[in-house]
Amino acid sequence: MDFSIRAANLDDCKDIARMIMELAEYEKVSDHVKVTQKDLEQDGFSKNPFFHGIIAEVPEQHKTKEGYTEIGYALYFYAYSSWSGRAIYMEDLYVMPEFRGKGVGKALMSKVAQLALAAGCHQLNFTVLNWNKPSMDFYLSQGCFDVTGTMGYHCMRCEGEALEHLAQL
Amino acid sequence: MDFSIRAANLDDCKDIARMIMELAEYEKVSDHVKVTQKDLEQDGFSKNPFFHGIIAEVPEQHKTKEGYTEIGYALYFYAYSSWSGRAIYMEDLYVMPEFRGKGVGKALMSKVAQLALAAGCHQLNFTVLNWNKPSMDFYLSQGCFDVTGTMGYHCMRCEGEALEHLAQL
Known part of the structure; x- marks a missing residue:
């Protein structure tokens, strides 16, 4: 195409x-x-x-x-x-x-x-969503690896009121 | 201190x-x-x-x-x-x-x-390593949340030869 x-x-x-x-x-x-x-x-x-x-x-x-x-x-x-x-x-x-x-x-x-x-x-x-198998398969086929799986990385986030509160400590 | x-x-x-x-x-x-x-x-x-x-x-x-x-x-x-x-x-x-x-x-x-x-x-x-409980507990106590756990995010990476190869497609 x-x-x-x-x-x-x-x-x-x-x-x-x-x-x-x-x-x-x-x-x-x-x-x-x-x-x-x-x-x-x-x-x-x-x-x-x-x-x-x-x-x-x-x-x-x-x-x-x-x-x-x-x-x-x-x-x-x-x-x-x-x-x-x-x-x-x-x-x-x-x-x-x-x-x-x-x-x-x-x-x-x-x-x-x-x-x-x-x-x-x-x-x-x-990042990829764990239920998105077609995308995960595509990425793995390109030589990418899952850092959450192999090294135990977890994605963390602070937002909204928690972020405001953290900024005021 | x-x-x-x-x-x-x-x-x-x-x-x-x-x-x-x-x-x-x-x-x-x-x-x-x-x-x-x-x-x-x-x-x-x-x-x-x-x-x-x-x-x-x-x-x-x-x-x-x-x-x-x-x-x-x-x-x-x-x-x-x-x-x-x-x-x-x-x-x-x-x-x-x-x-x-x-x-x-x-x-x-x-x-x-x-x-x-x-x-x-x-x-x-x-990100936080899944075995690093003291850090995880600290982050959770500050109102952060685990996006890998709650939304299924996985951290992915492409590096080294895979990155070189991907760039040559």
Whole structure:
């Protein structure tokens, strides 16, 4: 299938917001999504951005019946490991259902890996939901490993009132 | 106990490198540490740093028998959640054993929470090793929750030859 991967720009935020919601619906947690198109514009495309994005795009003749040519995306940001140094964290990797199985996800992830190596990063980190077997199988087939399983890492979070309270100690 | 928390600077990299190794020894994985003082200087204190740090310091009269006044640290970097937006990731939180139980870890984590809120972040994310019950209990007592347990998040990683291979697809 004919598609291209390119860096996301400000005009992509509407499509990224749409696909973030599609991914959350797939993950059955669309009520968790608070991020809007405007947030993405401010947080990703002003000075000192909080994230970067790449877009998978098909030519006009392959657009969806709703008229979309932007059919996948990945968001990432630079991170750090105090053991191995520079790292990239891939926050999302998404391909619209009708375009899956054609190498789009692999091409997006490959681009993130290229960006990681170009920046001197030694790790690409991300999370996957334990019930999402198709994604887990894809990642394992690409040589990724489950740090929760092999080394006992648990993801922890502080947010909302707990975060406010912690800041006031 | 008398101590202060302040932003880390270039001159702290030697002490941060020392404490990264102490933390890794506590976690029984000191052979995993590849990061050197020079890496920390380059990666944390040049333009577009990959991380930021804060230091816990005691006055001269409370220095350790080895002469250290820098007795704890936290490393963090800005991150992003496609659901809730701006976030901070706390890579490390460490206090030297002889200074534990005196509120230093809580003060370091509180400072990270303050920095998070000041930057408009909604989440403070980090990982903990599943056998590290004292740390897990501390985090839970501060209102943090285990995203691996409650939502099934697994930490995944691609590195080394797998990362090189992925970049060449």
